[in-house]
Amino acid sequence: MKPYSDALLGELFDQLFPVCRSITGPGLRQSLGLFAEWMPLSFEQVPTGTDIFDWTVPSEWHIHGARLTGPDGRVIVDFADNNLHVVNYAEPVDRHMSLQALQPHLYSLPDLPQAVPYVTSYYRRNWGFCLADDQRQRLSDGDYHVWIDSEFVDGGLDFAHCLVPGESEQEILLSSYLCHPSMANNELSGPLVLLGLYHRIRSWPRRRYSYRFLLNPETIGSLCFLSRHHEHLSKVLAGGLVLTCLGGPSQGLSYKASRQGKGLIDRVVQHVMAHDDSWSCRPFTPEHGSDERQYCSPGFNLPVGNITRTTYGSYPGYHNSLDDKQFMDIAQVVNSIDRIESLLRSVEIGGVFANTKPYGEPHLSKYALYPTENSSKTRSMSADCLEDGRRRLNLVLQVLSHCDGTRCLVELADTLGMPLEQLSPVVETLEHNRLLCAGSACR
């Protein structure tokens, strides 16, 4: 594995951007392979034709070239220039036709006349070219040559993941998708943030949770992952985040709640929002979004939300060629890594803990956690020192009283009106004295 630093994300971006990814095929594999140079990904492949819940794994799409040539013999658009020019998952074609016959196979954006749209047709065989509307308007009648050199090949659907183990088998899932061709915010920002978080989290001195990092093609890819791992997830998943659209210019981060809305991360984000107004929260919806739609489908109903910065659908470059490296700033990607790492530190402390001596108050003086005398205002100690000691003692008592193995600490922080991180030293002291242990059901 290559030695990682955030400073290398720009280079990695440049390697990944031109690759023609799709939900299956060599572009996806090549992209996963580039990430595997920086993190210890395990690869899995689900064979073409496998039934996955209500779906079937499609053939691999191999695209070798595509070109639309005009009546005058001049090339109008060429896949070699920009892989967005061909409809993703297009079937092969090689023939001549009139402009009128061609029109239903052309895609452009009248409202964004310079942009090349991103169009897919995965589950109905079709072909087509995407181009700027300005260019389209200038096409003249005549005989056009349409040529797409693609194949559908039996193979499989690829995804890859790795686990950074923690003290508990309870897992936090961090996932992103890697199936869009040359786009930046709504494709590469998510996997790059995921890579950054991998390196942050593995360098933590301790992790209460285990962290799973997953890259897959969207929708069908997460369904393939779920088909193999949902039993495991249903036992261990404490929370999850789909990472997407994390490199745009927006200031704050936006969390989309999980369907159940009461998971650990759902609660921690609510808590964090109350203390930091650069976080915002959207309710769960099955209409728009990414793989959390699959994780949160009613049969799974897993506590998985998503995090975005400049959200899908909310910016002009969404799903077209304007979504490039200029729009997606690497510095914003790194800022997203920072902010999500900080959120996950709160998640670490926000879950369920159990008082190991729940019958009565523990005999705190045994652990040097109690003033040895009951004298509060006598001359033997400074007022400040007493004040600090009392404040710490109060937190010790609050945490021990709250933590009955069913309630999460974020509830206590909310009740006390203090940020979760202020509970961290007390929790660690109590863990050290074996008076507190992280719960087994951190959900």
Added chain:
Amino acid sequence: MKPYSDALLGELFDQLFPVCRSITGPGLRQSLGLFAEWMPLSFEQVPTGTDIFDWTVPSEWHIHGARLTGPDGRVIVDFADNNLHVVNYAEPVDRHMSLQALQPHLYSLPDLPQAVPYVTSYYRRNWGFCLADDQRQRLSDGDYHVWIDSEFVDGGLDFAHCLVPGESEQEILLSSYLCHPSMANNELSGPLVLLGLYHRIRSWPRRRYSYRFLLNPETIGSLCFLSRHHEHLSKVLAGGLVLTCLGGPSQGLSYKASRQGKGLIDRVVQHVMAHDDSWSCRPFTPEHGSDERQYCSPGFNLPVGNITRTTYGSYPGYHNSLDDKQFMDIAQVVNSIDRIESLLRSVEIGGVFANTKPYGEPHLSKYALYPTENSSKTRSMSADCLEDGRRRLNLVLQVLSHCDGTRCLVELADTLGMPLEQLSPVVETLEHNRLLCAGSACR
């Protein structure tokens, strides 16, 4: 069975009105028999003396005539003129007495000097005459002849019901009572609405629920029904409505919630009220009302409310001779049928449904429920058409995500802020594609 139309309700009213009903006996049987000409009622009888929970089925009351004759030999009131003149369930009497001795057996309404009150004495043997207070004030001293020709006969308590089956065994109970003598709004309006609803519902092209129609004498009659059928009801009852006082002049309908307050119909009425301010809602109370007091007693606690238009106790003619056909308008009865039918259509769509492919999103393109291309703003489709398609797709996704077999659709409609009926086409499409099925626990 005679061919029904709403236009015949007036004639049926005229046949029913003069019959002297009580909680047992020939008047009740005759009235049930008149309804049985228009709907396929099954009759049940619980024998006199049977213990029913804390009660005992009383003897049948057979009344042949009753007359109060004055000192001058003139008939003051005669049962043959108006069956309200005799205390309902009065014991036989035939003797002469002074006005002073008679007074405790006379009932009149000082505040409504023209009205003959409706008085019963079911569970303490007594006799008496009811008359207008004006007339009572004019009585002069002297020797009165009281004559009531009634008998208490071993027999039974009668009730009758029928079922219109639907796709589910889950039942909606529609019940009304038929034990008051010559009164209109607070007697005949309920059974007439029940008959109208029977014919509406059986003509629906489909019914997700089965519908049970029940006519019984109030209180003891519903207890007799429950003693025989509560095990069945406890398994299948999705909701119920007691129909009463539905022919008066009030504009809107009023729903009294069930004791649990969270049943399917409770929720649908809350929903409907938010979109239609001619519905109102009363909380459950055990103090006033009809048979829902029995269905909602704590041992049964069934989800049964009641529906009224001009509610018992709220109009001058309540429980006296002013409650006649003039006060109870047949057109209002028909309007009540219309409105309650409409409510039940919402109940049909408001219950629990289950996504049959809950693991991940179903592969919607297989069912032609997904746009084949992801192109949202390209030239290949009109904006309106896209907008409509997206709106439908969003509803499809919302319904599939919501329906996990535990949550009812009225919750989703409330969340989306749209009337339930707008979900109907999407639900039917999903049912047709076997992606959705009505839940077995529609409560």
Added chain:
Amino acid sequence: MKPYSDALLGELFDQLFPVCRSITGPGLRQSLGLFAEWMPLSFEQVPTGTDIFDWTVPSEWHIHGARLTGPDGRVIVDFADNNLHVVNYAEPVDRHMSLQALQPHLYSLPDLPQAVPYVTSYYRRNWGFCLADDQRQRLSDGDYHVWIDSEFVDGGLDFAHCLVPGESEQEILLSSYLCHPSMANNELSGPLVLLGLYHRIRSWPRRRYSYRFLLNPETIGSLCFLSRHHEHLSKVLAGGLVLTCLGGPSQGLSYKASRQGKGLIDRVVQHVMAHDDSWSCRPFTPEHGSDERQYCSPGFNLPVGNITRTTYGSYPGYHNSLDDKQFMDIAQVVNSIDRIESLLRSVEIGGVFANTKPYGEPHLSKYALYPTENSSKTRSMSADCLEDGRRRLNLVLQVLSHCDGTRCLVELADTLGMPLEQLSPVVETLEHNRLLCAGSACR
């Protein structure tokens, strides 16, 4: 047992005040013995060295005398004058030392220069003297003689309790502590109120609950009690109150909720507060308080709150010699007895009851609980009489409908907006008719 009257509380106070109590030893036993003259206490002793949850029962502390003598041979403070002068649980010492060496063993209150503080050192061996800060400031350099004649003796920790049985085995626990030396509000007021309540409650004509009265040394004493009785308590405890600081000048009483916050007494206090603004309520906190911190620790989580008048920590004399009989008025102690007795009367009626005939309404006329005729406005009864009868009938119906064996009556009183005591006559009538019984799960 001596014949009790509230008027004797002052004398008992005077006997108790000078005794040098601690968490173990003869002073505690002597004090418990004085209470045993007035109530039938059973004594228990847990031997020194016994492990109690996370604690160990300490040795008995026997103190025979203590004196600090100045360089001029004059006695500065003497235990014989005021037992607060010696640090409670001090180890023996007999030596001469300079003022500088002595200073860390002196305790005084700079902010209250006349007061002798109350200082303990139970779990770290130490010795010291407590004195007024004025006096301390006047100490001059020289050779001081410190003499404390104390012993640590194997023996045990004593507590005592008794039960006044009621109709149910469900218990209400009333507890107070008896381990502080010469202080009044924050020591003797609680046990005196407990004694008064014992005599009030045993004279009630009936008790739905059984009442347990407990006196113990604080913290370790309640843990010893719990170690022997928590299985029993976990089965039968309907609620509990720790009685403390009940003799001060404050007008109202203040209730500290139990940790679960939903126990019977928690709810009744909330109810009472809505009708009587001289009650107030504090939320549960593990930081400050008394033995409810042990009862409410997460392993036990029992429904025990505490009641105070002039609360610990809120008055200058807290934990020093200013907390004397002048500050703690016997009349206020008696007022606290009155008020808590009244609260407990509401607790008696506020719990869970079950309708014994829950299937349908009971046949109320069998029990003379229903008007025999349905005539509401006829001349046969006065309007007032009808009104009263209807009001009583309505309450009968409300209570029967509400009481399903899971809901407590305080909920109904809250719903009806009436004080609990107004439900008492109806509840008693229904109990008398065996239509209602107190629930077995009155929590």
